[in-house]
Amino acid sequence: MSTTTPPPQATPTPDAPPPTPPDKVTLVIDGHSIQVPKGTNVLEAAKLLGIDISAFCYHPGLPIVAQCRQCLVSIEKNPKLQPSCQQIVGEGMVVHTTDPQSTLARKQLLEFTLLNHPIDCPICDKAGECTLQKLYFEHDNADSRVDTPKVEKDKAVDLGPHIVLDQERCILCSRCIRTCDETSGQHQLDFAHRGDHEVLTTPPGEKLDNPYSLNTVDVCPVGALTSKDFRFTMRAWELDATPSVCNGCATGCNIEIHHKNERAWRLVPRHNPNVNAYWMCDEGRFTYHDLREERLAGATVEGLPAGWDRAIKAAADQLAVGRSAGQFAVVLSALASNEDNFALASLAKAWGVTHVYVAGKPPVPARADGRLRVADINPNHAGVKAIAEALGLQLKPSFELDPAIRGVLALGDVMPGVEGDRLASLAYVVLTSHERGPVKHAKVALPIAAWAECAGTVTNNKGLVQRMHAAFPPPGQALAAWEVVVRLAQATGTKLSWTHAREVFKDMCAAVPAWKELTWAREARPLALRFAGSRG
């Protein structure tokens, strides 16, 4: 027998209702009473109750324009339907979202919206995460009553370096226009013409080329704006999403890695009001390409492939000479996670080293724009500093490498300020995910996982420690860097052992006073976008 539980009814209280706090407002939506902060709009208030009022133009991170009219609701004592995104809640307001009037409004709006929409789903990149598809199926799901030819507009309009526009698919919600204004401060998009000839376009001679332009693709509720980078590469509903943090610069924008077949296909921003709100920069989105390029899949000794055991032994032998003479340097990496750096710094400390070096990419002052982009393009400078300080190690930049040094144990594939010839003359052992730059001079190169392939944390320029989750396994024999450090420690008879990144994190938080309170979040299970509904 069907035992569907009825939705909880708002029970009328015979006594006086609980007094509303001064900063809150009490209203009733579809029979449910709710208290929300003053100034909230009806759409957000309904969302708190789990009622998803349909909307196209509303986006929580953008100014409200009430343009699409999809979110119309009826409010008692109000003769006309009101756009719930623009309607601010009032004390005692009674809202209906499922009454015949607003249901019909939603249905008819969708019928209008689909009137000129092309039959593109099979070739549209947005299909599967499309707001229009979702709202039509949930709120209309009826055939069109109009049989006129669709208005034809331009398809595949090149808007700029990263974006292609399909004017036929556009439903004129203006989210992208407001996104450009909001994220970059540049008004590069606008509408032209009127009626059903109205199109989205760039002003004459202009290009959509601001450094945050790809956010318009994320907010587009249909497939009008598509990313040249992602276009026709992978169907959105086949991807899995794993939460992570962008490794493109010191801001540490929260992102989702969208991956399939052990490969990342795109990065999209994840909402975090304290860091990046709903946005990220275009440059950060493209960092995933690096996960597949020039990867070191197996250990090498003197440039030739070697198994783990031989490579670790060779590394220990290479380092033994410099270590015994005290002419030995450990180089941390501002590009690697806190855990990896902490493991290596702990090994250095156990070996009696008093100062360590840090290597990272040189800053790009032109990047800094006072928004999300900053000059420091290393994700973890702050973390390395905090760790070195906590372990009592003096931290120097890599270009100050002591001339007397004979052996180097380095993390990462950058070593600014150190000549290749000099590195080649040293007993240079490197833990690296990529095979490039100074790695070719290494006596021993040990493959490690890149940022998207291992669990760990990074510290952004505001000192915020953020968690990255492993989206897919590293290529070949590569291991997490802390694990390689543990193997090196064991090969050199150093007492150092962890079996999980969580343990490294625990020891690290015990050592760094500012991180005392931090806890290790549960591993995130990849979310299948197919069942995640619309993302537009």
Place this chain on the structure above:
Amino acid sequence: MADAQSLRQLVLGRKDVQDLSDNETELPPDLMTVNMGPSHPAMHGTVRIVLTVDGEKVVKSDVQPGYLHRCFEKESEHATYTQIFPYTDRLNYVSPMINNVGWAMVAEKLMGIGKDIPKRAEYIRVIVSEMSRITDHLTCVGASAMELGAFGPFLFFLKGREWLYELLETVSGARLTHTYVRVGGVNKDLPAGFSDKLTHTLNEIEKVMVEVEGLLNANKIFRDRMAGIGAMTREDAIATGCVGPIARACGVDYDVRKDYPYSIYPEVEFDVPVGTHGDCLDRYLVRVEEIKQSIRILRQCLKQIPDGRIMIDDPRCALPPKVDTYNTIESMIRHFKHIVDGIKVPAGETYAFVEGGNGELGFFVVADGTGRPYKAYVRSPSFVHLSTAGQLIHNHLIADIVPIFGMINMIGGECDK
């Protein structure tokens, strides 16, 4: 010498004949443990029985299913309601159409459209279900007879089954894994000339039945091997949850088609045969009679089937016509959402059941309002019947395991779910 002898003993697992002393040549009085299955010609599906035998007599048995674990229930949580139809084909793979109907009914019950299925679709569902029931019983009876040495009836019955499979292939496109029924109706209409072909096939099958019954019913060997073997009382059948032909052979007058009538079964006339002894012979006779009753139902259905839609006219679960899918955006989106997200079944939980080849086949589904079940459970008759196998073979000879197992008709795909 002692070493060589004990080595031989180790290898053989027993002493060699010439090493036995005189008093050892008698049969050993100890109990022996033997394995039957999981892969054994007389085991239907992969099931293992650890037997403790006293000579030829079974004194203890441990029936161990699970070697064919197909993860039906877990897989169902990751597939849309429509995508689960192919999985149900593989439950009782001898009568997949009935499983299809059961699964469609549970989704329809949750959506509250169970009463709105077009009449023609309901008739088609019953036609293909009854054809499947015949194939199920033909296989069970034929295979069991073969295992008792009667190879002829097996060939005759499989000939008849093949005629039905060919017809079902013209209906669904697949000989065995039909995936024909859909939530809200069926996939496509019956092919042209189906009625004549089925009528002809039914006539032919009746001739085969006469032949086979002539070979088996009064056959002394067959009767000796079946009568009184694996008998179960009516009370035991009810207590253990037996259903279908097994329960009916014990005298339990329970048939879902009569007791909880679904689809258009109230509109056709048929009788439910019951046995008196509850032994293998009764199970055989009940199945043979059910084949005849199914033929009777089919003839009525072919007469009464109306014209009309074969799919409910409800955009929530009916795919739009292909021509609309390619030519209108509304149908394109609906088609896309049906395929990618699945049919949205409202939150709730329910149990729907049909009379399968082996008895009551039920699906219990907890829906969470998405396109996939939150939890799907299948009440498979084979699993329940197999739980009685240990009792049924108790105190019988090893050779009797074969007819008992044959008549339980355990289907691995359904039993191990």
